[in-house]
Amino acid sequence: MNGQAKHSVTRRAAFTQLVGPVALVAAPGLANAAAPAVQTARKKTFVLVHGTWHGGWVWRQVAERLQAQGHRVLTPTATGCGERAHLIGPDTNLSTHVQDICAAIEAEDAEEVILIGHSFGxxxxxxxxxxxxxxxxxxxxxxxxxxxxxRPAWVMPEADGSWPKWWKDRQAHFIHGYKMNFFDHYPIKMLVPEEDVVNVALLKRKLTWHPAGQWTEPVSFTNGGWEDRPRTYIHTTLQTFAPSSPAMWGPGRGAGWRWIDVPTARDGMLTHPDVVAACFASLG
Known part of the structure; x- marks a missing residue:
């Protein structure tokens, strides 16, 4: 057994010992979350949207597990990220990314989509x-x-229309004024535990820059956005460094939302793909 395989086995064993069946009870339908071969009666269509600095590649292990159950899974990469990093430009923004995902859904004639977004996705x-x-x-x-x-954007202007100081301080580090680099602002433990050497190495190799305009352009609520959709918030409970705050998930505690706690790190699709796939498969 090579070092990477041995680490993977050890990590799975440690995770099973850590969370056990109790941690999965918090999320209805996840009693068998550790078993990737769980079958569901109805086959579903998933569109998985990556977050900042990532790409469609981040969903590979989760997509494989869902597809093994007969589900259809699309994992498009937004412009300027992942294998499309070379397409970034000063005008790449949220509208660009929305168009990317809409185009993928329409090109694939996808209907009855379970649309899942991670982080600033x-x-x-x-x-x-x-x-x-x-x-x-x-x-x-x-x-x-x-x-x-x-709050239709993550970065909101001040009352006078100027950008907040924290954002202007960051802009000073952006490549060409619009390319955000993860490692200029965050440690790797923002995404996965530092001791997870396999995924740390993967992220250091795979993370790309990200267009700042995806954070600053307000999203449209012309047709209600998420407001009139069946909706769920999945909260990660094993994230120990800078866990998501109410600024991220606040509305998810309101009326009309389903809330699920899952025992994963922020990039749980890498650290706990069995758990994440089982959680997604449980969604209606």
């Missing part, structure tokens, strides 16, 4: 739901920012 999926609401059966925020009409 919550902005993107809100814009997609606003444009393609008739195709979206369920919108899901996986440890993601939920925008609202009063």
């Amino acid at each position: 919550g902005l993107t999926i809100t814009g997609v739901a606003d444009r393609l609401g008739e195709r979206i059966a369920h919108i899901v925020f996986y440890d993601a920012f939920i925008p609202t009409r009063t």
Whole structure:
């Protein structure tokens, strides 16, 4: 057994010992979350939208597990990220990413979509739901920012129209003024535990820059965004460094929302793909 395989086995064993069956009780329908071969009666269509600095590649293990159950899974990569990083430009923004995902859904004739967004992909999926609401059966925020009409962007201007100081300080580090680099602002433990050497190495190799305009452009609520959709918030409970705050998930505690706690790190699709796939498969 090579070192990577041995680490993977050890990590799975440690995780099973850590969470056991109790941690999964918090999320209805996840009693068998550790078993990737769980079968569901109805086959579903998932569109999985990555967050900042990631790409469609981040969903590979989760997609494989869902597909093994007969589900259809799309994992598009937004412009300027992942394998499409070379396409970034000063005008790449939230509208670009919304169009990317809408185009993928339309090109694949996807209907009754379970639309899942991670991190600031919550902005993107809100814009997609606003444009393609008739195709979206369920919108899901996986440890993601939920925008609202009063806060339609992550970075909001001050009363005088200027950007807040924290954002202007960050802009000084952006490549060419618009390319955000993860490692300029965050440690790797923001995404996965530092001791997870396999995924740390993967992220250091795979993370790309990200267009700042995806954080600053307000999302459209012209057609209600997520407001009239069946909706779920998936909250990660094993994130120990800078766990998501009410600024991210606040609306998810309100009326009309289903709330699920899952025992994963922020990038649980990498650290706990069995758990994440089982959680997604449980969604209606």
